[in-house]
Amino acid sequence: MKLLRYGPAGQEKPGLLDTQGQVRDLSGVVSDIAGAALSSESLTKLTALDPNSLPVVAGKPQEDLRLGACVGQVGKFICIGLNYADHAAEAGMDVPPEPVIFNKWTSAIVGPDDNVQIPRGSTKTDWEVELGVVIGTGGSYIDEADALSHVAGFCVVNDVSEREFQLERAGTWDKGKGCDTFGPTGPWLVTQDEVDDFDNLAMWLDVDGTRFQDGSTATMVYKVPHLVAYCSQFMSLQPGDIISTGTPPGVGMAQSPQVYLKGGEVMSLGIEGLGTQTQRVRAFS
Template identity: 65%
Template sequence: MKLVRYGIAGAEKPGLLDTQGRVRDLSGYCSDIAGDVLTPQGLAALREIDIFSLPVVDGMPQNDLRLGACVGSVGKFLAIGLNYADHAAEAGMDVPSEPVVFTKWTTSIAGPDDELRLPPGSASTDWEVELGIVIGAEARNVAQANALNHIAGYCLVNDISERDWQLKRGGTWDKGKGYDGFGPIGPWLVTADEIPNPNALPMWLEVDGHRYQSGSTATMVFGPAEIVSYCSRFTTLKPGDVITTGTPPGVGMGQKPPVYLRDGQVMRLGIDGLGEQTQRVVEG
């Protein structure tokens, strides 16, 4: 299934994508794509629904129908840094021996095609196409061999980063990663049964038509199973929590000289099977 949240920001409704690419309304069955809906039992109940009995929502998604983040009421938005060896190299950092975990504040979450508003005075806002993991079954100290059973599905994430505040202003990375709008999620949550191998997904990102990132989840240092197992040692992962898993090379910081986002530019990014995002950059 491809689950979506559609409508105006802050008042999104639950839906799913049918085989014709139209959104079908799920409001008669659940109030949001969140929490218990994402548990194995919740997803099993959705699979029993006759899709074509559901009301068709007016408009085409990502055209004249806005999509919000594909997960609602996210409790934790975790992120993994330097999870591609070649990205670590372009950042001038060592490949980590264990996952580097940081937090993106949930107020950073945005719809997949919402405008990106630059922070006031920012001159170093950057892009990162990433695979997102959505938790389905509560996970606490889970073994790696069992970790995939705790994943409801996967989604596309743009881990937008303000490099000055991330790397040069002291403290943790969170300050440069957590601005409002710095975490577009979606367009849809693709349930895990439709992604048999999350370790082999081509991914890309371009700015104003120029392809900067072109990679694959096959080159991740730590895959989804290891990431979920590792994070569950330190915090109980709840249904609807999101973990974004790192980016391949080609970020703006790694260009020579560095290239950062400016007012009026347009980012497009995608992962095979998980859809695409488009964000126009506007001055803060």
């Protein structure tokens, strides 16, 4: 099942994508793709629905029908750093002995095809295609063996990053990670039953038609169950929380010479089975 949120920014409604690629309205069933709607009980009920019984929403998603972030009312946007062995190598850093945790602020979250805004003073805005894990059932001190029962599904995240803010401005990574628009999320939340092998999904990112990232979740160091269990040691996980699990090689910082976004570029990215995103980059004004 592919769950989504559609409509103008700040006024999104819940929906699902049917097998014909049409959006079906879920407003009469759930108020949002958020909170209790992400529980296993709720997802079971949604899966049992006949999509043909739901109203068709006019427009083609990601063309003349805007999609918002696929999860609403996100409480925590948790990110994992240096979690791909090949990305750590290109960054000249060792694979960490435990997962590196940082945060993106929820004000960074935008739809999958919304513009990305270069922040004031930026010189090193970069890109990172990532597998997002959406929590459906909350908990603390979750056992790794039970971790997947807490996951509602998966989505695409672009972990847009300002490298100078992140690495050179005397602070935590969070400074360069949570700027407004730095968290395109979606297009849809794909439930676990539709993701055959989340440990082996192709993922890619292009800038202006040039392929920079071409990787796979297969090179992820700390896998999804471990990350869910690990994060839950330090905070309670709650329905709608997102864990963005790291990026494969090909970021702009690692190019020779380095390549950063200045404004005017178009980023296109996707993960096998989870959909694609397209963002136009806007210079600060």
